[in-house]
Amino acid sequence: MIRTRFAPSPNGQLHLGHAYAAVIAHDLARARGGAFQLRIEDIDGARSREDFVDDILADLTWLGLSWDGPVIRQSAHLTRFAEAGERLKAMGLLYPCACTRAEIAAAIAEHGAVLGPDGPIYPGTCRHREVSPEGAAWRLDIARAVALTGQLEWTDEVAGPQIATPQMFGDVVLLRKDLPASYHLAATLDDAADGITLVTRGMDLFAASHIHRLLQALLDLPVPVWHHHPLLVEPDGRKLAKRRGSPALADRRAAGEDGPALAEMLRAGRLPEGLAVSDYSGVPVGARNR
Numbered sequence: 001m002i003r004t005r006f007a008p009s010p011n012g013q014l015h016l017g018h019a020y021a022a023v024i025a026h027d028l029a030r031a032r033g034g035a036f037q038l039r040i041e042d043i044d045g046a047r048s049r050e051d052f053v054d055d056i057l058a059d060l061t062w063l064g065l066s067w068d069g070p071v072i073r074q075s076a077h078l079t080r081f082a083e084a085g086e087r088l089k090a091m092g093l094l095y096p097c098a099c100t101r102a103e104i105a106a107a108i109a110e111h112g113a114v115l116g117p118d119g120p121i122y123p124g125t126c127r128h129r130e131v132s133p134e135g136a137a138w139r140l141d142i143a144r145a146v147a148l149t150g151q152l153e154w155t156d157e158v159a160g161p162q163i164a165t166p167q168m169f170g171d172v173v174l175l176r177k178d179l180p181a182s183y184h185l186a187a188t189l190d191d192a193a194d195g196i197t198l199v200t201r202g203m204d205l206f207a208a209s210h211i212h213r214l215l216q217a218l219l220d221l222p223v224p225v226w227h228h229h230p231l232l233v234e235p236d237g238r239k240l241a242k243r244r245g246s247p248a249l250a251d252r253r254a255a256g257e258d259g260p261a262l263a264e265m266l267r268a269g270r271l272p273e274g275l276a277v278s279d280y281s282g283v284p285v286g287a288r289n290r
């Protein structure tokens, strides 16, 4: 049975782009007799808010989308992230990094930037130096990890078969200084633990799947299929954002708009307010800051 999920971070109100993503994840599951899960990615205590969680549940219900099982809270599984971190450390694949953003920027300015999907990659400053693990972040030694797994493949059901190229990210942070994990580690572990077989999300996270595939191989996790969907974009082609005037779903709901009718429009590709769907290759990867 297929199992999809919608995994919002409760650090703001949902907008039409989220509604579009939720409708896709929900409908893919329903069309194939599968299950649809709701996971709240709330490990960032400084940015997550309970009132946003309440809004997310109310928005999805208003849209007519029902999820299966309890709402999953990412923050309930912190030991999962720590255990995986310990395992990767024991494999010699993580190293502590004490660099500040300013130090990283200075090293890049000095030695030149290598561009990855999320911007210039980490220049490797701490890879070969003694760093106290106290208060440090932990980075994945990507070259060692890739040497260990060999070539990996994964499949996006829209874009087709892919050869994993996680090297393009450089040594990503897996355990953040300030949080129990990073997005890459937490999302990969949770998708596995929750039995997600079809990872649906926006194409701005397409490149991230190369890293997630590597983590699955390193941690002996099952490998799902991915479905990266296009994004809703403004008439000028830029990714939809609330700050550019797209109203929150909560505001539409409060204004008495018909939620199921809106979901139906999104399904049918009849997009309100001059919005468009990005073409599959049109949006630069790394639109998000991880």
Ligand code: GLU
Residues within 6 Å of the ligand: 007, 008, 009, 041, 187, 200, 201, 202, 205
């Ligand atoms: N929590 C992530 C976000 O809101 C989504 C992650 C995912 O779908 O993998 O950007």
